[in-house]
Amino acid sequence: MRGERGKRARSTILDVARLARVHPSTVSRILNDRPGLTLRPETRARVLAISKRLDYRPSALARSLRLQRTLTLGMLVPDIANAFLAGIIKGAEEACHERGYTLIVCNTADVPEREATYLRVLRERQVDGVLVASARLSDESIGSLLAERFPVALVNRGTHVDRGTRGNDDLWVHVDDRGGAVAAIDHLAALGHRRIAHVAGPQTTTTGRERLVGTRAALRRHGLTGTIVEAEAWSEVEGYRAARQLLRGDPPSAIFAANDLIAFGVLRAAREAGLDVPEDVALVGFNDIPEAALVDLSTVHVPQHEMGARAAELLIARAEGRPIAEPRILLETRLVARGSSAPAKERVTA
Amino acid sequence: MRGERGKRARSTILDVARLARVHPSTVSRILNDRPGLTLRPETRARVLAISKRLDYRPSALARSLRLQRTLTLGMLVPDIANAFLAGIIKGAEEACHERGYTLIVCNTADVPEREATYLRVLRERQVDGVLVASARLSDESIGSLLAERFPVALVNRGTHVDRGTRGNDDLWVHVDDRGGAVAAIDHLAALGHRRIAHVAGPQTTTTGRERLVGTRAALRRHGLTGTIVEAEAWSEVEGYRAARQLLRGDPPSAIFAANDLIAFGVLRAAREAGLDVPEDVALVGFNDIPEAALVDLSTVHVPQHEMGARAAELLIARAEGRPIAEPRILLETRLVARGSSAPAKERVTA
DNA sequence: TTGTACGCGTTATCAA
DNA sequence: TTGATAACGCGTACAA
Secondary structure, eight states, X not given: OTTSSSOSOOOOHHHXXXXXXXXXXHHHHHHHOOTTOOOOHHHHHHHHHHHHHTTOOOOHHHHHHXXXXXXXXXXXXXXXXXXXXXXXXXXXXXXXXXXXXXXEEEEXXXXXXHHHHXXXXXXXXXXXXXXXXXXXXXXXXXXXXXXXXXXXXXXXXXXXXXXXXXXXXXXXXXXXXXXXXXXXXXXXXXXXXXXXEXXXXXXXXXXHHHHHHHHHHHHHHTTOOOEEEEOSSSSHHHHHHHHHHHHSXXXXXXXXXXXXXXXHHHHHHHHHTTOOTTTTOEEEEEEOOHHHHHTTOEEEEOOHHHHHHHHHHHHHHHHTTOOOSOSEEEEOOEEEOOGGGOSOSTTTTO | OTTSSSOSOOOOHHHHHHHHTSOHHHXXXXXXXXXXXXXXXXXXXXXXXXXXXXXXXXOHHHHHHHHTOOSEEEEEESOTTOHHHHHHHHHHHHHHHHTTOEEEEEXXXXXXXXXXXXXXXXXXXXXXXXXXXXXXXXXXXHHXXXXXXXXXXXXXXXOOSOGGGSOSOOEEEEEOHHHHHHHHHHHHHHTTOOSEEEEEOOTTBHHHHHHHHHHHHHHHHTTOOOEEEEOSSSSHHHHHHHHHHHHSSSOOSEEEESSHHHHHHHHHHHHHTTOOTTTTOEEEEEEOOHHHHHTTOEEEEOOHHHHHHHHHHHHHHHHTTOOOSOSEEEEOOEEEOOGGGOSOSTTTTO
């Protein structure tokens, strides 16, 4: 039963060397060919030919063991299936691929135990660095990585891990959450809305907090109070739950949801409450995931792909020991107005 | 500049052995502890303690090199950000995690060159098997893998690779595409629709073909002809393009789109054409991705998570040389009726 | 019950 | 210009 498979043993560098009548190390040199090295074209050609004929492919395992680097990056995300994260992952994956790195994406489901397990696995596999896109705060695990000076890059999340012990060279790619929130509120205010509510994201996350801060500041500037409710998670379901609470009684005329998924939940709750969007209540989300266009949701655009790519590039630079000019990258957001926040304006006082 | 990082060298099995005053091999034995091996509890405890103290973690690299297996699976997908595939990936990832395997997801973007590159990378990394979820047909690359008896499992795609040279033991997890299509058409016919169109998926893919076959059969059974147009890709954009062609002139009263993304495109085209869904035209999709609920799309449900999980399990079994009872798994679909296909019925002859 | 010796496949370094 | 050697970190057959 066993041993049935894996018959045709893969050819190694020794096989090539033997057939080419050279030493294995010569084969290695030729195949990797460093500039500034002198090989006789003759042997070179012969080795190349043999290696092609044997379909020789070096073992990344052995090489990594020898080189002490794997050309592999790990990535921790709370949910692969989340459209926003998917965009980030894709960006990171492409940047990695371009530079010859492989990315291992790990789905933590925001469960600390899984996070820890994966972190262990990644380290056992000697990945050259870890990209952390999970939104949760305060990770001792991350703290310990940073403490060990293990290459880590944070994407779309901050950290409250003991600022004291860390330098200012932490790798960090995020967007202007406050600015985005301000843009959202400004947009709604410009449409004439005065009764604006905010369905905030979990206040256990940096993004959730920052967006709330921006919202509050903008509301104040417009001389508005605004109602704030908090969704317990960045999900449609929790957005729905929070919105129901908000819509009972005297509903606001406009709602800014902390992200698009939450906005979808708000949308569902509004419909159930017999409220039309945007006629009865205007709605703005955050992130601009592809589905936002599907339901004509106004939202704050976030360059997901770029976030992932930039973060991966930073991390690779760090892993390769290259100097990094800007370890912290702040990307701009941009409001995308769509149907969900269209009317109002003329009926300001309606 | 360099050498700055990676200072604190990770402790190896030798460090543990030294401090525990035993031979490295003893440490290895204790840590892996095979049943049926007799260790003195005393040394055992000592080694365990030391290893804990040093925070020793074995190198997966070295182990894999020695064991000739990596406990790693590769996965080829055309688009990580595709919601349907994301569900499959998630299922596969979880199954892998449960069994101690790591999954490397590769985004091929349906570009043959990338597919080939990734396949090479995965083999160099000695993955124990590859999960192929790309929908394209006829891959010589896949053919060669199969020929080499390298563990491969196909998910949501068939293969037209030379049936002759392959056994019947190919690993294959897919859904009943024909049955699903039939269910969709039956559903529309039951609503009273007589002018039913099908926006088919790319006929270069097995799923696209199977769904068309099912559609044709069902239409025929109902004594209908039906219009067929083909989308050039499984995307919103191509669905839109195909639908525009379909909707000019005398539009059908119902449309079955080969998958949800295409259905979204149809939806957009219908709206632009001033047609209301479902009042003027009923719509049914395929896959039941989460976004389908968002726009109230009727669709054929596909157990994405299960597909990924089952495929991964099959592949792991094969990689470990365990016998496989059912190498080909066919999962059932189920029609989910939502608003997009609601009315009609009473106005059959309207 | 534990130690010895070797090999997994590469590549860097030094010698020739 | 090429060869020889050692080492990366681990697991296992065999010996003690």
